[in-house]
Amino acid sequence: MNQANFYPGPSRVYSNITEYIYEAYMEGFMSINHRSEQFMELYRNVKAELRTKLLVPGDYEIIFTSSATESWEIIAQSLTVKGSQHFFNGSFGEKWASYAEELTTVTKTHFGINEKLPTGDIAEGVDVLCLTHNETSNATMVSMESMKMLRAENEGKLIAVDVTSSFGGVKLDYSLADVWYGSVQKCLGLPAGMGFMILSPKAIQQAENIGENKRYNSLVRLLENAAKDQTSYTPNVLSIYLLYRTQQVSKGIDYISEKLTNRMASYTDLFNKTEGISFLVESEKLRSATVLALTSASPDKIKEKALDRGIVLGSGYGPWKKSTFRIANFPALKTKEVEKLMAFFAKYY
Amino acid sequence: MNQANFYPGPSRVYSNITEYIYEAYMEGFMSINHRSEQFMELYRNVKAELRTKLLVPGDYEIIFTSSATESWEIIAQSLTVKGSQHFFNGSFGEKWASYAEELTTVTKTHFGINEKLPTGDIAEGVDVLCLTHNETSNATMVSMESMKMLRAENEGKLIAVDVTSSFGGVKLDYSLADVWYGSVQKCLGLPAGMGFMILSPKAIQQAENIGENKRYNSLVRLLENAAKDQTSYTPNVLSIYLLYRTQQVSKGIDYISEKLTNRMASYTDLFNKTEGISFLVESEKLRSATVLALTSASPDKIKEKALDRGIVLGSGYGPWKKSTFRIANFPALKTKEVEKLMAFFAKYY
Structure with missing residues (x-):
């Protein structure tokens, strides 16, 4: 791992x-x-x-x-x-x-x-x-x-x-x-x-x-x-x-849901100011709370670069396969992993 | 375990x-x-x-x-x-x-x-x-x-x-x-x-x-x-x-099959001379190599007694539910477990 x-x-x-x-x-x-x-x-x-x-x-x-x-x-x-x-x-x-x-x-x-x-x-x-x-x-x-x-x-x-x-x-x-x-x-x-x-x-x-x-x-x-x-x-x-x-041992859905909402808010801040990367879905209200789909000119390059740093990003899927990459915002992901991901994007893009 | x-x-x-x-x-x-x-x-x-x-x-x-x-x-x-x-x-x-x-x-x-x-x-x-x-x-x-x-x-x-x-x-x-x-x-x-x-x-x-x-x-x-x-x-x-x-890591089916055959031979010897317990199936040639079904006047008592000694025996099934108990002869069972089972029957029956 x-x-x-x-x-x-x-x-x-x-x-x-x-x-x-x-x-x-x-x-x-x-x-x-x-x-x-x-x-x-x-x-x-x-x-x-x-x-x-x-x-x-x-x-x-x-x-x-x-x-x-x-x-x-x-x-x-x-x-x-x-x-x-x-x-x-x-x-x-x-x-x-x-x-x-x-x-x-x-x-x-x-x-x-x-x-x-x-x-x-x-x-x-x-x-x-x-x-x-x-x-x-x-x-x-x-x-x-x-x-x-x-x-x-x-x-x-x-x-x-x-x-x-x-x-x-x-x-x-x-x-x-x-x-x-x-x-x-x-x-x-x-x-x-x-x-x-x-x-x-x-x-x-x-x-x-x-x-x-x-x-x-x-x-x-x-x-x-x-x-x-x-x-x-x-x-x-x-x-x-x-x-x-x-x-x-779970702290319950209120706690988990708040954790994911806060993480999503940080991701939103980050990607709103990251050049060359945008959310596939325009309105925040229509976006998933647990998965991010992000468009960029070269998702494959971003994925490769991330992988070099030990970060696995998801590929796009279906009609959005080539134009997007995806990020899971799932509860089991650790704070230090999220921080690593945020640092990667803050530094390289 | x-x-x-x-x-x-x-x-x-x-x-x-x-x-x-x-x-x-x-x-x-x-x-x-x-x-x-x-x-x-x-x-x-x-x-x-x-x-x-x-x-x-x-x-x-x-x-x-x-x-x-x-x-x-x-x-x-x-x-x-x-x-x-x-x-x-x-x-x-x-x-x-x-x-x-x-x-x-x-x-x-x-x-x-x-x-x-x-x-x-x-x-x-x-x-x-x-x-x-x-x-x-x-x-x-x-x-x-x-x-x-x-x-x-x-x-x-x-x-x-x-x-x-x-x-x-x-x-x-x-x-x-x-x-x-x-x-x-x-x-x-x-x-x-x-x-x-x-x-x-x-x-x-x-x-x-x-x-x-x-x-x-x-x-x-x-x-x-x-x-x-x-x-x-x-x-x-x-x-x-x-x-x-x-x-x-398996030693292959020839090895496993021989192991089970040997264990079954020991079980057969044992139960042939155990009073009050018989094989449900008369002919050895028609018997399973991996499961034993044994008849007795009181399978429940045998199961209880075995459980007291840390041995889980299988119940009978279907039409043979009340009249039999069953024993798995599966490869993952350890020799010391088989010995424990044999000792139990040798001593108590």
Whole structure:
């Protein structure tokens, strides 16, 4: 770990991870059965920590998947009857729509990276509205205000939100949607290899009404098991254990969110006065709190130069691959790493 | 790890796991992107080790899944056109058939635990023959001889084999089947949370001919990515790393298989002369090499007594839940643990 890793993909993991893994080994968590009392207790504990530290409501169920990609499938397969409408301004939201299209009728609603979520633009005959809270490809974020408007105008519909790169870093108002999904390798600071879904009572009801149960990841199966604090198949127990332990020592989302906001303010100051580097997204209000996308004439050169100094910057993604580079503003990144990054830009640009 | 864990589910993990995890952390493997050169190199390396140490043929592709349960779905979804025939004598083979039934036409062929695989009993109109090499629920194992007969008589069909609790412990003749699948928490001695599939050129061809590509785990998608040493979605990189490192230091399947055979011979001697305990399966030739199922008047009492002495025995499973207890004969179990177990039975029974 000589390098400071600011890649907004799998990024820095919490530095006490190896300690917790050793603990998991010593306490036998690497060998427990997913129908055992020990596992059920762990599942109860991790749910409780997520409710306390990340404020997940008590009546929202929490389940684990293999990845956020799998959640795309589960939403289309187990929660959608007529069709889903996808609002997107970047690559991940668009990929979600393409995946869903294989299984259901999809309406694609594209909006610009400098525009708000078009909450008034609702298609006919859809039962699920899908949006990407934090679009990792271009570092935009949908505000809770926009989501509030969407919710207010669409009482009868389910709302599903991709929070892959914001869950654990940004304070969310869970009442504004029914499905919140993501994975553990971004703001949760864990090794890659597990996803999660958080489901409102309305989403649970819809899964039961539809009753789709043909698949190993059919939502009714996953929910039936989750209600017993079990899983339908052998899960990544170690990852669940690490999520539990890291949340247990977490100072909570208010603290984390403030830390990230302060860091972002410093980055904003810095890049506003750095010649040749600008934010891809013009309005601060539309920018992500957890990822920065910055334009420059030669992102590759900047990345190379940074790498020489032990700093890994993220490449651009999709349409912004060549014109931008990205920086993760994830909670597990250390203050000294952030300072190193700031010093690098202050000195060389 | 004060307890010796002989549960034939997730069982003992290799004791150098925590060391390799620390290594993975220090080398940044917990934070790598699954499209990066570092990941592709890891994937190439793990494939190479599995070919060297477990003798997986060079023209068989190796892919990773979330679990063996997911492989049930993938076989039915992406490799079966007309239907699949399932030979089973226990719970896991039967569950596989039930899962497959949701997606395709299934013929169920039950055989007794004291009978050989009924290789002559082939149904009309099936394109995939499915069998459980090592049935963990009752500790039976299908011999390579039976599989040879099945293969010889069914040239036009795919053969899919569940090796969840034998892969890494028993020497397999891969030429006798087209799909070999399982998971890492049994004979591979790793923490739970990842499955694998090994696919013959014929299976790959069949996946391409069928071309099913609607799912996040559609086989053509998985294979397309595997051919580039990538995965279609963020995988459990840490588990792949651990598989690589443990195989790298492994003495190979001949050594491991001999070790397990010797241990099984000692167990057989012991239990043949232990009053009140008998093997569930009468013929030694039909018994599993990696799991023991033993009948007794009071399995619960034996398990309790063992637990008092720091030994975890496995419960019976399915129809044999009350009448048997089980013992894992997995490679990661240490000689001193095996000796402790033998001493326990020699002394108390």
